[in-house]
Every structure is written in C-alpha cells, then in structure tokens.
Amino acid sequence: MYREHAGPPPPDPLEKARQNARTCGLIQLGTAVTTLVTLSSLALQLATSTVPRRMGIDPVVYAEFKTTALLVGLAWSAVQGAWAGINHWGLQRRSKAAFVSSVLFALTNVFTCFTSIFGGILLYFLFRREMKDWFASRIGTSPR
Numbered sequence: 001m002y003r004e005h006a007g008p009p010p011p012d013p014l015e016k017a018r019q020n021a022r023t024c025g026l027i028q029l030g031t032a033v034t035t036l037v038t039l040s041s042l043a044l045q046l047a048t049s050t051v052p053r054r055m056g057i058d059p060v061v062y063a064e065f066k067t068t069a070l071l072v073g074l075a076w077s078a079v080q081g082a083w084a085g086i087n088h089w090g091l092q093r094r095s096k097a098a099f100v101s102s103v104l105f106a107l108t109n110v111f112t113c114f115t116s117i118f119g120g121i122l123l124y125f126l127f128r129r130e131m132k133d134w135f136a137s138r139i140g141t142s143p144r
Helices: 015-047 059-092 096-110 116-126 129-139
Strands: none
Touching: 015 059, 015 096, 015 116, 015 129, 059 096, 096 116, 096 129
C-alpha cells in the first residue's frame, strides 16, 4: 500500500476538457440571464412610456404592441433559459446532441443584437481542442 511516488497524484487528463464543457454551459446560462435582465429593463421602460399625440399612433394599438412585445420577450427568455439549462446538463454528460444544440444556441445569439458577443465566445469554446477530447474520451478513444 505504498505510493509509488511522493508527489501529488497525477492530474486528470480530462480536467481541461471538463472545465471547457462547464464553461460552455455557464456561458449559455449567463446569456439567458443577460437576456432576461435586458428584457425586464425594457419591459419597465415600455410600461411607463406613452406615445406623443403628434405622432398619430392610436394608444390602443400602441398598448397592444407593448403587450405583444413583452409577452414575446418573456417567452423568448423562458425558452432560452430552458435551452441553456438542457445544453449545460447535456454537455456535462458528453451528449453530442447537446453539442449540436449548443452550436445552434451560439448561432442564434450571434444574430441577436445584444448577446452576439456571447455567441461568438461560445463558438470559440465549443470548437477548441478540449471539446474534441471531451467527446473522444466518451467513446473510448484516446484523447489526442
């Protein structure tokens, strides 16, 4: 029961890959939270706004627009939060479907105005060598 060496145990070869997968999931969750906070602040602004009479917009139409915009925004936040959570869970379990879904999540965010930077960063982390190692070790092949 003697240790072969006196130093610390050897590092886990997949630790970097595990951290990369965790980072991808956390970026997605952070994006969902950022979207929710941004849309919530927009909702507060819309709730207190009125249309100047000189613009000629019917107040009823404007109220319907505000309600529709708020409901669509909240629905998108809920969908994005659930999507990010499922992707995070799947990436931790090395699911290829979660990887593909994460790429779609990133591309969706690239084409969204205020979360495009998160989409770009997520794509960078998804296509790093560590992610390839993470999925390669899943099927029994050697990483690298």
